Amino acid sequence: MGRYRLGVDIGGTFTDVVLHDKQTEHYSTEKIPTTPGNLSEGVLNGVTKLVEDFSDVDFFVHGTTVGLNAFLERKGAKMALIVTKGFRDLYEIGRANRSEIYNIQYRQPSPLIKRRNIYEVEERVLVDGSVGTSLNIESLEQVIENISEREYDSVSVCLLHAYKNPDHEKEIKTIIKEKLPRMSVSLSHEVVREWREYERTSTTVINAYIAPIVENYLTKFEKEAVNKGLDGSLYIMQSNGGVMTSEIAKEKPIQTLMSGPVGGTMGSIQLGKTTDHKNLICVDMGGTSFDVSIVINGEPDVTAEASLEKFPIMSPMVNIHTIGAGGGSIAWLEGGGLRVGPHSAGANPGPACYGNGGTEATVTDANLVLGRIDSEGFLGGNMKLDIDASFKAIEKLAIQLNLSVIETAEGICEIANAKMADAIRTLTISKGIDPRDFALVAFGGAGPMHSVLIAEHLGIDRILIPTVAGTFSAWGMLKTDIRHDDVRTFVSLLSDCDKEKMNALYQEMQRGTSDVLKQQKMQSNQMQFTWLADLRYVGQEYTVTVTCSPGKITDQSLKQLSQLFHENHLKIYGHNDPSGIVEVVNLRVVGYGKLENEEKATTTNKSQKKPDPIRMKPIVWYGQEEETPVYSIQDLSYGQEINGPTVIESPTSTIVVPANYHVDVDRVGNLEIIRRNNR
Numbered sequence: 001m002g003r004y005r006l007g008v009d010i011g012g013t014f015t016d017v018v019l020h021d022k023q024t025e026h027y028s029t030e031k032i033p034t035t036p037g038n039l040s041e042g043v044l045n046g047v048t049k050l051v052e053d054f055s056d057v058d059f060f061v062h063g064t065t066v067g068l069n070a071f072l073e074r075k076g077a078k079m080a081l082i083v084t085k086g087f088r089d090l091y092e093i094g095r096a097n098r099s100e101i102y103n104i105q106y107r108q109p110s111p112l113i114k115r116r117n118i119y120e121v122e123e124r125v126l127v128d129g130s131v132g133t134s135l136n137i138e139s140l141e142q143v144i145e146n147i148s149e150r151e152y153d154s155v156s157v158c159l160l161h162a163y164k165n166p167d168h169e170k171e172i173k174t175i176i177k178e179k180l181p182r183m184s185v186s187l188s189h190e191v192v193r194e195w196r197e198y199e200r201t202s203t204t205v206i207n208a209y210i211a212p213i214v215e216n217y218l219t220k221f222e223k224e225a226v227n228k229g230l231d232g233s234l235y236i237m238q239s240n241g242g243v244m245t246s247e248i249a250k251e252k253p254i255q256t257l258m259s260g261p262v263g264g265t266m267g268s269i270q271l272g273k274t275t276d277h278k279n280l281i282c283v284d285m286g287g288t289s290f291d292v293s294i295v296i297n298g299e300p301d302v303t304a305e306a307s308l309e310k311f312p313i314m315s316p317m318v319n320i321h322t323i324g325a326g327g328g329s330i331a332w333l334e335g336g337g338l339r340v341g342p343h344s345a346g347a348n349p350g351p352a353c354y355g356n357g358g359t360e361a362t363v364t365d366a367n368l369v370l371g372r373i374d375s376e377g378f379l380g381g382n383m384k385l386d387i388d389a390s391f392k393a394i395e396k397l398a399i400q401l402n403l404s405v406i407e408t409a410e411g412i413c414e415i416a417n418a419k420m421a422d423a424i425r426t427l428t429i430s431k432g433i434d435p436r437d438f439a440l441v442a443f444g445g446a447g448p449m450h451s452v453l454i455a456e457h458l459g460i461d462r463i464l465i466p467t468v469a470g471t472f473s474a475w476g477m478l479k480t481d482i483r484h485d486d487v488r489t490f491v492s493l494l495s496d497c498d499k500e501k502m503n504a505l506y507q508e509m510q511r512g513t514s515d516v517l518k519q520q521k522m523q524s525n526q527m528q529f530t531w532l533a534d535l536r537y538v539g540q541e542y543t544v545t546v547t548c549s550p551g552k553i554t555d556q557s558l559k560q561l562s563q564l565f566h567e568n569h570l571k572i573y574g575h576n577d578p579s580g581i582v583e584v585v586n587l588r589v590v591g592y593g594k595l596e597n598e599e600k601a602t603t604t605n606k607s608q609k610k611p612d613p614i615r616m617k618p619i620v621w622y623g624q625e626e627e628t629p630v631y632s633i634q635d636l637s638y639g640q641e642i643n644g645p646t647v648i649e650s651p652t653s654t655i656v657v658p659a660n661y662h663v664d665v666d667r668v669g670n671l672e673i674i675r676r677n678n679r
Contacts, residue, residue: 002058013287016471054229076209129164156208214253242483267476365390371619421457443472467669470652482593513591522593606639
């Protein structure tokens with residue numbers, strides 16, 4: 001058994017590394033510039049700064065943006081799609097609904113695959129799973145010949161009603177692999193086994209689009225890690241809040257899409273346990289993006305169906321809302337008005353103050369000019385910032401706006417804060433959730449700098465800053481368990497459902513989930529299973545997912561399901577109909593493989609000593625420059641208190657605390673910032 005547990009998160013600007021020493025319970029962190037040309041280079045650069053011998057690493061979890069970047073930049077694989085004869089246009093037609101009904105310039109997204117790359121095979125499975133037309137091998141072989149001639153990298157297979165009976169899809173894969181053994185093949189029933197033909201096809205196509213890129217990256221990275229001594233499995237963070245081995249990730253790469261931001265959500269749950277906060281708004285602000293997620297009653301908000309760039313994805317994901325607002329977001333002018341983002345300076349050239357050739361003003365440049373960032377102490381003193389370059393970049397905008405440089409810098413930050421507050425409203429107020437009932441957890445390199453100012457926009461009185469805020473997503477990955485989800489479509493009235501068939505489907509999914517967990521070296525005593533059901537009122541389109549007791553479905557458990565559905569429907573939509581007829585749509589099983597991620601309890605006595613600032617410096621607060629104390633988070637101890645205005649520096653982030661706020665240091669070094677007039 002190795003001594004260390006290692007978490008890595010690749011961001012748009014920086015790659016974060018967290019090393020946990022199980023013997024001392026000490027965390028070491030490193031922030032290294034991301035290397036866009038070869039992402040694994042940045043990862044290995046950061047890891048080797050903390051641990052020389054990879055054989056000392058007992059657990060290595062990696063959040064990767066390789067698949068997401070390939071999708072967003074439209075640099076995925078050259079792929080083909082095989083469908084049932086007569087359904088060639090299904091993917092392109094999609095749905096007729098307009099998601100933005102008042103946007104007269106709304107356009108449906110361009111399909112990821114052109115019609116000429118979609119092939120039909122003669123076969124037909126009926127809605128009940130019976131075979132109407134057997135698979136025509138001759139037509140399939142002609143399709144495979146065309147696929148071979150056109151030199152595709154990936155093939156997705158989505159046949160009608162394959163969620164009910166996947167035999168034809170399995171047969172197609174077997175024949176493709178016989179003739180084209182190196183071809184990446186994605187089957188719809190393996191990616192998502194539930195109804196809705198367009199959504200199922202879209203999900204499978206996205207999986208096939210990113211599969212070769214993710215497979216190549218993970219294979220190469222694994223090889224490099226093994227060469228450096230890694231003798232255990234490499235784990236990959238999933239979008240659903242769990243982890244999986246890289247072998248499973250290669251089979252289902254779509255689950256890696258949101259693997260980076262989700263680490264912060266899972267870390268926030270752990271932070272909530274130690275600070276006794278069950279309702280959390282989690283915000284991750286890095287160099288490129290601002291990600292928002294929520295935790296309700298200690299559980300992440302997981303959705304079974306998401307949308308990415310207007311493409312539906314039927315795969316369990318932590319519900320994350322992302323906007324282009326980060327430290328590298330570029331300020332620009334439009335129609336005489338100041339705008340911030342969504343375009344980012346990224347890692348190269350980065351903000352003007354980085355000295356890498358950037359000339360456009362960014363949010364980081366504005367914070368530097370306002371004095372909130374120390375030009376000499378950035379990243380713990382490992383990176384020097386050019387304040388003159390920031391001043392000149394902002395000055396170009398200030399002249400056009402007829403404002404001072406300081407006013408323009410404050411305007412840039414205020415616009416960014418307002419945009420980020422709006423992003424939080426999208427996940428809260430727009431869904432009937434009052435953000436004032438939540439604590440705000442802020443992390444990422446820039447999150448703690450803006451957190452209190454964002455909270456002011458929303459009336460939130462408590463802000464939590466993790467002790468490893470700048471690398472918190474990587475830290476959160478170390479607090480997760482292996483997770484696998486399975487689903488079956490089972491449409492029936494709840495009061496008239498076939499309990500034996502329902503139990504058989506649940507048991508089938510649990511056995512399959514158990515096999516996947518065993519593949520990842522989990523023992524039976526490490527496994528936990530949760531049974532869920534998607535329910536709706538008859539006549540409704542959308543469902544509500546509720547939990548049922550695993551083991552056996554009985555009349556009593558069906559009654560409990562109905563009651564839970566009515567209660568949850570009321571919470572989510574503000575109304576329900578207890579006398580309404582309830583319908584089952586999907587059955588789900590979630591399996592967890594429990595990992596060793598609990599820390600040993602440590603006791604620390606409260607410090608009676610008043611903390612001393614490391615220096616005083618002029619900082620601009622609401623248009624006025626004021627001499628402000630600056631503290632180092634490494635000098636703060638449990639029980640110490642600080643009143644704003646102040647700035648607290650850590651090696652990976654900077655915490656900005658205005659007047660009327662009070663800072664408490666908890667037992668493990670996390671900061672709780674409280675609005676003073678609410679104490």
